[in-house]
Amino acid sequence: MSLAHANNxxxxxxxxxxxxxxxxxxxxxxxxxxxxxxxxxxxEQLREIASTIKAHTLDHLETYLIEFEANATKxxxxxxxxxxxxxxxxxxxxxxxxxxxxxxxxxxxxxxEECHLNQYLQANGIQVVDTxxxxxxxxxxxxxxxxxxxxxxxxxKQDVSETFHQHLQSQKDNxxxxxxxxxxxxxxxxxxxxxxxxxxxVNFAVASTGSIVVCTNEGNADLGVHTADIHIASMxxxxxxxxxxHLSTFLRLLARSATGQPxxxxxxHFTKPQAGKQMHVIIVNNKRTEQLAQDDxxxxxxxxxxxxxxxxxxxxRRSGGHSYHTAIAGxxxxxxxxxxxxxxxxxxxxxxxxxxxxxNVCPVKIDIHNQLWKWRQRIxxxxxxxxxxxxxxxxxxxxxxxxxxxRLTGKLGRWMIKYFPSLANNPYxxxxxxxxxxxxVPDASFREWYIKNRKKV
Amino acid sequence: MRVxxxxxxxxxxxxxxxxxxxxxxxEKLGCxxxxxxxxxxxxxPMANTGYAHLASACDSxxxxxFNGADYIVCPSGSCTLHIKEHLHVSDTTLQxxxxxxxxxxxxxxxxxxxxxKIKATFPHKVGYHASCHGQRGLHLSSMxxxxxxAFSKPAMLLQSVEGLSLYYxxxxxxxxxxxxTFCVTEEAVSVKMGVDRLQEHVANGVxxxxxxxxxxxxxxQGIIDRQSLPLQTIHIAEILNKTETLCR
Amino acid sequence: xxxxxxxxxxxxxxxxxxxxxxxPAFSYTAIQYTDLVAQFTEVLERIGAAVTxxxxxxxxxxxxxxxxxxxxxxxxxxxxxxxxxTAYLYQVDVAAMHGTIAVAENGAIWLPExxxxxxxxxxxxxxxVLIIAQxxxxxxxxxxxxxxxTSAQGYGVFIxxxxxxxxxxxxxxxxxxxxxAMQVFIIKQVL
Numbered sequence: 082m083s084l085a086h087a088n089n090x091x092x093x094x095x096x097x098x099x100x101x102x103x104x105x106x107x108x109x110x111x112x113x114x115x116x117x118x119x120x121x122x123x124x125e126q127l128r129e130i131a132s133t134i135k136a137h138t139l140d141h142l143e144t145y146l147i148e149f150e151a152n153a154t155k156x157x158x159x160x161x162x163x164x165x166x167x168x169x170x171x172x173x174x175x176x177x178x179x180x181x182x183x184x185x186x187x188x189x190x191x192x193x194e195e196c197h198l199n200q201y202l203q204a205n206g207i208q209v210v211d212t213x214x215x216x217x218x219x220x221x222x223x224x225x226x227x228x229x230x231x232x233x234x235x236x237x238k239q240d241v242s243e244t245f246h247q248h249l250q251s252q253k254d255n256x257x258x259x260x261x262x263x264x265x266x267x268x269x270x271x272x273x274x275x276x277x278x279x280x281x282x283v284n285f286a287v288a289s290t291g292s293i294v295v296c297t298n299e300g301n302a303d304l305g306v307h308t309a310d311i312h313i314a315s316m317x318x319x320x321x322x323x324x325x326x327h328l329s330t331f332l333r334l335l336a337r338s339a340t341g342q343p344x345x346x347x348x349x350h351f352t353k354p355q356a357g358k359q360m361h362v363i364i365v366n367n368k369r370t371e372q373l374a375q376d377d378x379x380x381x382x383x384x385x386x387x388x389x390x391x392x393x394x395x396x397x398r399r400s401g402g403h404s405y406h407t408a409i410a411g412x413x414x415x416x417x418x419x420x421x422x423x424x425x426x427x428x429x430x431x432x433x434x435x436x437x438x439x440x441n442v443c444p445v446k447i448d449i450h451n452q453l454w455k456w457r458q459r460i461x462x463x464x465x466x467x468x469x470x471x472x473x474x475x476x477x478x479x480x481x482x483x484x485x486x487x488r489l490t491g492k493l494g495r496w497m498i499k500y501f502p503s504l505a506n507n508p509y510x511x512x513x514x515x516x517x518x519x520x521x522v523p524d525a526s527f528r529e530w531y532i533k534n535r536k537k538v
Numbered sequence: 539m540r541v542x543x544x545x546x547x548x549x550x551x552x553x554x555x556x557x558x559x560x561x562x563x564x565e566k567l568g569c570x571x572x573x574x575x576x577x578x579x580x581x582x583p584m585a586n587t588g589y590a591h592l593a594s595a596c597d598s599x600x601x602x603x604f605n606g607a608d609y610i611v612c613p614s615g616s617c618t619l620h621i622k623e624h625l626h627v628s629d630t631t632l633q634x635x636x637x638x639x640x641x642x643x644x645x646x647x648x649x650x651x652x653x654x655k656i657k658a659t660f661p662h663k664v665g666y667h668a669s670c671h672g673q674r675g676l677h678l679s680s681m682x683x684x685x686x687x688a689f690s691k692p693a694m695l696l697q698s699v700e701g702l703s704l705y706y707x708x709x710x711x712x713x714x715x716x717x718x719t720f721c722v723t724e725e726a727v728s729v730k731m732g733v734d735r736l737q738e739h740v741a742n743g744v745x746x747x748x749x750x751x752x753x754x755x756x757x758x759q760g761i762i763d764r765q766s767l768p769l770q771t772i773h774i775a776e777i778l779n780k781t782e783t784l785c786r
Numbered sequence: 787x788x789x790x791x792x793x794x795x796x797x798x799x800x801x802x803x804x805x806x807x808x809x810p811a812f813s814y815t816a817i818q819y820t821d822l823v824a825q826f827t828e829v830l831e832r833i834g835a836a837v838t839x840x841x842x843x844x845x846x847x848x849x850x851x852x853x854x855x856x857x858x859x860x861x862x863x864x865x866x867x868x869x870x871x872t873a874y875l876y877q878v879d880v881a882a883m884h885g886t887i888a889v890a891e892n893g894a895i896w897l898p899e900x901x902x903x904x905x906x907x908x909x910x911x912x913x914x915v916l917i918i919a920q921x922x923x924x925x926x927x928x929x930x931x932x933x934x935x936t937s938a939q940g941y942g943v944f945i946x947x948x949x950x951x952x953x954x955x956x957x958x959x960x961x962x963x964x965x966x967a968m969q970v971f972i973i974k975q976v977l
Contacts, residue, residue, distance in 0.1 A: 084723075091726035100730065106956055108709065115682065124685040126814045133810040140806040143797045156940070162790035214962060215953035231953065238955045258957035266963060273963070274876065290937035300909045300949040300964020307906035308872075318793065323809065325936050329927040332944075333891070343829060343892035344927075344946050347964070353940030355905055366789075370796035379800070393683065395713050399730050432724060434717025434731075435586065437674035441683035454586065461588035474589040480578075481547070482595030487578040491551040512722040516729040517760030520552045527545055527554035531573050535561075 086432040090400035103235060104398040110231075111392040113341025114442065120343075121333070131330050132446035135383035138288075138321050139373065145288040145321045146364065152291030153362060156353045161363045166196035169315065169365045173198060173280065174205055176313060176361060182207075182278050186269075188295070188302035189213045190282030191229050191386060192315050192365060194408035195421075198280075210272045212301035214265050221248045227402030229409055230339045230388040235401050269301070279305035283316035283362070284385070285331060289324045292352040293362060296335060296345040303349050311359045312351070318369050319382040331385060334444040338387040372420045377455045381416045383445040388413075390439035390449055396432055405429060412439040416452040419460065427465035430456035488528070495522045539651075541569045542604050544612040544621075544640065546752065547579035553752050559779040560613040560643055566781065567651055574603035582620040586718040590624060601627045606635030611646045613775050615672020615751050618642040622676075642676055643775055644750055648691040654698065658781040661701025665739040665769070666693060667749035667758070668711040678750065682711050692750055692774055699777060707738035716757040732761045739769060746772045816928040822890045823972060826923050829893035833947035834960040835968040839920075846917055846971045850882055862903035870904045881907050882915035885945075887934050888972075891926040894946040895970070899939045908945065914965040916945065919973050 094100050118124045138145055150160045163169035169192075177185065185202070187193065187209055199209045199220075211220045215232035219225065221244050226232030233241070238256040245251035251264045281302045285294040293314050295302045306312045322331065328348075336342040354360035373379045391397050391411035402410035407418045407426060415429035430453045439449040460466065480486045498505040499522040508515040525533075541564055545557045564571045580600060581593035600621070604610050612618045621640045627633045647653050668690075672678040679690030696704050715721070715731025722728075736758060739747050747769060749755055755771035762770065787795070819825040827837040840846060853859050859880035862868065883902060885895035895916050902908055924930050936942055949964030960966065 087724045087726070090724060094726045094730050097730075104734070109956070118685050121685075121817055123814050123816060130810045130812065130814075133807060136807040137809050140801060140804055143794050143801065146794065146797070162788065162793055164789040164792050168789055212963065213953070214951045218953065231956075233953050234956070236955070238957070241954050258954040259959050261954055262951060262959040262962060266961070269963060287937070292937045298949065299951050299962035301962070303943065304906070304909040304963050307904075307909060318797070326931045328936070329931045333927050340952075342833070344894050344944065346833075346945065346947050346949055348894070348944040350936045350942045351940075352937045352942075355940065364793070366793045366796070370793060370800055373797060374800035395715070395731050396724070396727055399727050431588075431720070432727075434670070434713050434715060434720050434728075436670040436713035436717075438670075438681075438683055438711075438713070441674065441681055457586070457588035458590050462591065466588060470587070474584055474587060474592060478584055478589065478592035478596060481581065481584075482578070482599050484576040484578055484599065487547070491547070495551060512725050513760070515725055516764060517732075517757065518763035520756055520759065523552060523554050525554065527550045527557035528573075528575065530554050530558060531561075532575070535573070536575075 084428060085406055086400065086404050086428045089404035089406070090396075090432070093401045093404055094399060100399055103401060106234065107392045107398045110340060111389075111442070114338055114389055114392065117337035117341040117343065127330055127334055128444055128446055131334055131444055132383060134322060134327050134330065135445050136380065138323060139319065139379060139382055142318065142321065142373070145323060146318060148288040149286055149291055149321060152289065154291070156291050157360070158291060158354065159359065159361045161361060163363055163365045165367050169196050169363055169367070170198050170201040172363050173313060174202060174207070176311065177207055177278060180277070180311065184208045184210070184276050185278040185280055186210050186212050186272055186276040186305040186309070187280045188282065188297065188305055189216055190280065190315050191409055192282060192317050193280070194225065195367060196365070210269070210276070212269050212273070212305055213297070214262065214299060217265060217269065218244060225403070225408065227410065228388060228391055229386055235403065273304045273308050276305065277309050278311045278313065279309040280313040280315065281306060283314050283320050284335070285322050285328060286316055286320045286362075287325055287328065288321055290352060292325070292350050294328060295349045295351065296332070296347065297349075298346045300347055303347060306351070307355070311361070312354065313361045313363065314351070315363045315365060317365055317367070319384070335385055335387055338389040338442065338444040368421050372417070378416060378420065378452055380447055381413065381452060383447055384413050384417075385445060387444055389442040389444065393438045393442045394433075395436065395438070396434065400432070405432070412449045412453070413447070416449060416456060419456050423460060423463060424465060427460045430460065488526070491526060498522050539569045540608045541571045542608050542610045543571050543573045544577065544604065544610050544617070545573070546612065546614045546617045548756070549613065549752050552756070553773070556613055556752055556773040556775055559773065559775040560611070563775055563779040564611060566779075567647065567653060577603045580617045580620050581624070582617060583718055585620065585624055594626065597625055597627050600625065601629070601632055601636060604636055606632045606639060608639065609646065609650060610636065610640040611643055612640065613643045613750065613773065614753070615642050615669050615676055615678060616753060619671045619675040642672055642678065642750060644692040644695060645676060645678055647695065654694060656695050656698055656778045656781065658778050659700045660777050660780050662746055663703045663705060663742070663744040664696065664777070665705050665707060665742055665744035665747040666696070667714065667735070667747050667754055669749045669751035669754045670711075670713050672750050673711055695778060696748070696774065699780070702777070705739075705742040705744050707735065707742065709738065714754045714758055716753050721757055728757070729761065732757055736761060736767060740767060745769055748772050748774050748777055750774050812928070816926040817891060818925045819890050822923045822925065823920060825890040826888060826893060829890070830947060830970060833893060834950060835893070835947045835970055837970045837972065839972045839974060841974050843917070843973060846882065846915075846973070850880065850915070853880060860903070862901060862907070864901045868903040870907070875904060875906055875910050878907065878911045880913045880915060881911035882917060883908065885916045885918045886922065887930050888918045888923040889927055889930050889944075890923055892946055894930075894944040896930065896934050896936075896942060896944055898942040905941055908943070909964045911965055913967040913969065914945070914948065915969045915971065917971045917973060923972070
C-alpha cells in the first residue's frame with residue numbers, strides 16, 4: 082500500500098505554523114456551518130429528506146436520466162453521453178472544433194478536474210481560462226485545487242499577490258484582498274467578453290423540466306455563459322433530482338453546509354439556450370455505474386459536493402488537500418476515488434481515524450466513516466496492502482485467537498519495555514516513540530491480579 | 539445482576555488499574571462480576587486495518603468466553619462498538635445475544651442500572667475527552683455536528699462526583715488522533731491532533747483529562763510524558779471508583 | 787453500443803432486484819418569521835446589499851433619475867422585449883429590474899429572464915437594483931418554489947446580494963465578477 086498520503090501529510094505538518102493556520106481557517110468554516118444549521122429548527126429533518134430524495138433518485142436513475150434527456154432536448158438543449166473521461170474531453174473538443182474556436186472560459190466543475198479536461202484541451206491547442214477566482218489563482222500557479230469549494234484555501238494572500246504580480250502585473254507586495262480581487266475582475270472580464278464558449282459544471286439537474294442549476298457566489302458562471310454563444314455543461318450521472326420543488330431542500334442545505342451562508346449569491350436555472358445560441362449538456366459516467374452497483378458504496382453518489390466533510394475532518398485540516406493526490410480530496414474523495422483507481426488511491430481510506438464527524442455533517446447523510454472502513458477491507462482483499470503489514474496482521478490474528486499465546490506475547494512485550502527501555506523508546510525501531518513515550522509498565526496484568534486477588538478456586 | 543467483565547487487551551496488559559476500578563465500581567453498584575479468564579482481544583486492531591477477514595478465530599475465542607446471557611460490560615467505547623457491529627460467529631443466536639448484551643461501562647451504569655449519581659469524591663479540575671467511538675458510535679453523548687438537545691451520560695456521572703469541576707475543551711468533540719494503527723501509519727497527523735487536543739486542556743488549567751477509552755488516553759499520555767505537560771490522564775472508571783462502599 | 791446505451795444498461799443492471807426507495811413526504815414545517823421585511827432586510831444587509839422600503843415605484847424611478855450624470859443607468863420594464871448592443875451592455879453602471887418573489891430566510895430574489903432585458907445585464911452591470919413588492923416576500927425556499935415555475939422561461943436566477951468571494955485567505959470581498967453593489971427596493975403598495 083502506498084504511503085503517499087502519510088508522507089505528504091508529514092511534509093505539510095512540518096510547517097507547524099502554516100498547519101495551525103490551515104486547521105483554524107477550516108475549523109472556522111465548520112463553526113459557521115454549525116451556526117447556519119442551528120438557525121433552522123428543521124435542520125435534521127431536511128437532511129433526512131435530502132438523503133431520501135437522492136436515494137430514491139439513484140434507485141430510479143435510468144428512468145430519471147431518460148426523462149431529463151427528453152425534456153432538455155425538447156427545450157433545444159443538445160444532450161451528449163460520455164462513458165469515461167476521455168469521451169467527455171473529446172466531446173468538448175468536438176464542439177469547439179466545429180466552430181473553430183480556440184478559447185474557452187470555465188467556471189467551477191470538479192468533474193472536469195476528474196477528467197483532466199484542461200490538460201487535454203491545452204494539448205489540443207485550446208486555451209482554457211478558469212474564471213472562479215480560487216481556481217484562476219491555482220491555474221496561474223500550475224496547481225490543482227486543494228478543496229472542492231475553496232480551491233485556494235491552502236494559500237495566503239502573499240502567495241496570491243506574488244502570483245498576480247508575476248502573471249497579471251499587479252502591484253508588488255500589495256496583499257490587500259479587495260485590491261487583488263479587483264485586479265482579477267478586470268483581467269477576467271476581458272476573457273469573459275472575448276470568449277465565445279463557456280463551460281460550467283452542474284449542481285443539480287432536474288429531470289421533470291430538463292433544467293440544470295448552477296450555484297456560485299462570484300457570478301462567473303453566468304457572466305461566462307451569457308457573453309458566450311455556446312454553453313457546455315458537464316455533469317455526472319448522479320446530479321439528477323426528480324422535480325424543481327426538490328431544489329428547495331437542496332438549496333437550503335448546500336450553502337449552509339459548505340460555508341455557513343443561507344444560500345449562494347446566484348442559483349442559476351438554465352432551461353433553454355438563448356435564442357440563436359447553443360446549449361450542450363454532457364452526461365458523464367466515469368465509473369459511477371460501478372460505484373452504483375456496489376451496495377456498500379452506492380450511497381456515496383448522493384454527494385452534492387458541499388465539502389462539509391472536508392471542513393470537519395481533523396485529518397484533512399492538518400494535511401491539506403494536496404496530500405490526497407486526487408481531484409476530490411477529504412473524506413468523500415477517499416470513498417469515491419478508490420472506485421476510479423484502486424491502486425493509485427489505496428492509501429486514502431486509511432487516512433482517517435474513523436472518528437465519524439464527516440458522517441454527521443453530511444447534508445445527505447452518507448455514512449462516510451463506515452464506507453471508509455469497508456474500503457479498507459476491499460483494498461486489503463484485492464491485494465493492495467503492503468506485504469509487511471499482511472505478515473504482521475496474520476501474526477496478530479493467530480496470537481489473539483489463542484489465549485496462551487496472547488498472554489505470553491503480552492508478558493514478553495511488558496518485559497521488553499521494562500528491561501530494554503532504550504530499545505522500546507527508540508524512534509527508529511518504534512514509530513510510536515518518535516514523539517510519544519511508551520506507557521509505564523505495570524507489575525502484573527489485570528488477569529494476573531484477578532487470579533491472585535479474586536478468583537475463587 | 540450478573541455481569542461478565544470484558545477488558546480490552548491493552549488495558550489488561552498495560553492499565554490493569556482501569557480494569558480493577560471497573561470491577562470494584564460495578565460491585566459497589568450491586569453487581570456480581572465475573573471475569574472470563576481466557577479472553578484476549580475483540581479483534582478491532584485487525585478489522586480497522588482492513589483485516590476483518592482474519593478475525594474469525596479471534597471472534598470465536600471471544601464468543602467462547604462470553605455466554606450472551608449476562609450483561610457484558612467493557613470500560614471502552616471503541617471495543618464495545620466493535621463487538622456490537624462486527625462480531626461474527628457461526629452460532630448466529632449467540633452472536634445476536636452477545637451484540638445485544640454488550641455495554642460500555644457508562645451506558646451500562648446509566649441505562650441498565652439506572653444510576654445517575656455516583657457518591658464519589660474527586661476534588662480536582664478535570665478536562666473531558668469525548669472519545670469518538672463511544673460518542674458517535676454508541677451515542678454516549680450528543681455530538682456537536684448534530685442539531686439535537688445536548689446530553690452526556692459520562693459527563694452526568696462526572697458532574698455528580700463531589701468536588702469535581704468539569705471543563706470542556708473549545709472543540710468539544712474533536713478526535714484525539716489515536717485511530718488504531720493510524721497512530722503509527724500516519725504518525726505525524728496523529729501526534730499533531732493529540733498535541734492540539736492537549737493544548738486546549740492545558741489552556742483550561744485542568745489537572746486531569748478523563749474519558750471512557752484508554753486508547754485515547756494512552757496516546758495523549760504518551761505526548762504528555764514526552765513534553766512534560768502539567769496534567770495527567772485518568773480513566774473515568776478510576777474517578778467514579780473513588781468511593782468507600784456504596785455508590786448510589 | 788453507444789455510450790448512452792452502455793451507461794443506461796449499466797445503471798439498469800445496478801438497480802435490478804433492489805428495494806427501491808420511495809420519494810419522501812415533505813411532512814414538516816419550514817421556518818416561519820414574525821416580521822418578513824425585517825428578516826429579509828437583516829439577511830441582505832449582512833451579505834452586503836442595501837435595502838430601502840419605499841411607498842411606490844415612482845420613488846424608485848426618481849432615485850434612478852437622481853444618479854450622478856456620469857452613471858449609465860437603465861430601468862427594465864417587466865415582460866418587455868429589449869434589444870441591446872453588447873457594447874452598450876458592457877458600459878451599464880446601474881441596471882434596475884423587478885424580481886417576482888423574495889425569500890426572507892436567505893435574502894434571495896427570483897429574477898426571471900423576462901424581467902432582465904438581456905440575460906447578461908444582471909451580471910455585467912456594476913450595480914444591480916432589484917425591485918420587489920412587499921407582499922411578494924415569502925418565508926422560506928419551500929414556499930418560493932410553490933409560487934414560481936422556475937422552468938417556465940429559458941433562464942431565471944435567485945439572486946441574494948452583490949457578487950462576492952472569500953477565495954483570498956477567507957477575506958470576504960464584495961464584488962467579484964458580477965455586480966460590486968446591490969440595492970433592493972421593497973415597494974409597500976401593490977404595483
